[in-house]
Amino acid sequence: MTFEIGIVLALLAIAVLCFSFEWVAAEIVALGLMLAFVISGVLSPEQAFAGFASDTVMMILGLLLMTTVLSRTGLMEVVSRQLLRATGQSPTRFLWLMMISVGFLSAFVSNTATTAFFIPVVLAVARRMKTPGAMFLLPLAFASILASSVSLIATSTNLVVSGLMQNLGMPAMDMFELAPVGLPILLLGIVYIGLIGLRLLPKRHYTSVEDELKEGKYLGELVLTEGSSFAGKTLVDSRLGEDYDLNVLRIVRNKDQNLRPRGNVTLRDGDVLLVEGPHDALLRIKDMHAVQLKADAKLSALSEADPDTKIVEALLLPKSTLIGRSLKDARFRDRFGVIALGLQHKGRAVRKMSQVNLAVGDVLLLQGPPGELATLQDMGAFRMIGEPETKSMPALRAGLMAACFIIALLIGIFKIAPLPVAVLGGAFAMLASGLVSPEVIYREVEWKAVILIACMLSVGAAMQASGADQLIGQWINHLASxxxxxxxxxxxxxxxVALSQPMSNQAAAALVLPIAVAAAVQMDLNPRALAMTVAVAASCSFLTPLEPACLMVYGPGGYRFRDFFLVGLPLSLGILVITLVLIPVFWPL
Incomplete structure (x- = not known):
């Protein structure tokens, strides 16, 4: 083993640990790994940074732009309406048609976007049918992931594998090259979930944040009497949230003046504060700070008294800037003009919600003006489970955007132009048309994925340059002799599969593919067959809820960590069997 190989293997081991324990964000780990290859002398700057100018990254950028535009056209709203009409009041029929629809859409749009859209639809249907949401949400997430091997653009992981294949001297992956394996995986996976997988889940009922709030907390009116210690202080300085776990929902002054409870509002004698919190905290503050406590109010009275205010449940999405931050640190109320009434974090209600670091899939009960709630959704921070609905484009504009998407794909499929050129051309046509706001689209694009993938492409180059791939290939050849x-x-x-559970799918594929190809070459096997195996396995993220699509259903479905393992393990083993049978058939060894 040479010094350079030792450096590469040590850096990769450190990167795997960082990916697994999430000490820092995945894209930052990838960026640090790429820079470490340069600093250690394993790669030149030109070699390390080549990923940012690669066909793979340009194609991913074009697809991210196009799918972001497409998600705002209202196409999925049309699909959901047709789905509801076709299913009527039958939960079983809805389950099957929902999984088929999600599987089809996820073959062309990212599984994260598809899942985010369908969650509110699924929960609304579940409530209408008086069926537990858990019956539909895990099948929704799994169906979206199952479609990952149907087409090249179904997931960015396939694009990473295709780009690495080119770097390793193989032709790029065709649009539907994986379909002979991907379609059986999708169809048999849906059948397994519908007939067997759901029977493995414990029976649980989805409880909305509003219901939990009603059960566990109280609303009351605090009147600041003369001499109250709160008079003259701003709402922030009163420390009602930090010291008493009370959430101020409204301030009434002079009986007819409603003030929005921003942190810089100065309280006065006679102010009436509508607050929400534990019953014991309301009694305690009454005795200590010269305030009068009126009879309990009702949650519904808050919106009824103010017709310009709505109360909705909101699902935190992967692209939100609030992830990893608490409501207090983000100054949520002051920044967005919306009040958080309750929080479900990792499937469970929490009391001191202002101090909890938010995660993907958390559900918040929000109260505020419809316009500001809609702004939150338009920013891509949340997906509203209740009102307001996302504004979709007029039908003509939506049709033009969909046409751009389809034409771009057809140009790439029939090789009229290289696929990266075709998808970038489609993105250019959408943005240059003036029918969508480029600023809005840029804000919603998942730039973290672009950085992660561009940086991880340097892994293959480092393993080749150092000879680490050949060394590991020799070890595998010896073991498999x-x-x-x-x-x-x-x-x-x-x-x-093992590496893709704690780390991103793209990173796992970038680590394993050079090793798999080197082993195939040394054993005189078809390296393309091993590359396709890596592509299929990297998207087999069913054992834990760490995949973004699974994280989003984890809280609303009331699932537990082991639920994904119970349902996902047989599914993963089934996909392994399909891979072992079909890979040698379509890519002879």
């Missing part, structure tokens, strides 16, 4: 090639496929599949 005398065994059937299918054992190598199984080993590569299991290694990729």
């Amino acid at each position: 005398g065994l059937s090639p299918r054992w190598l496929i199984a080993g590569i599949f299991l290694l990729t």
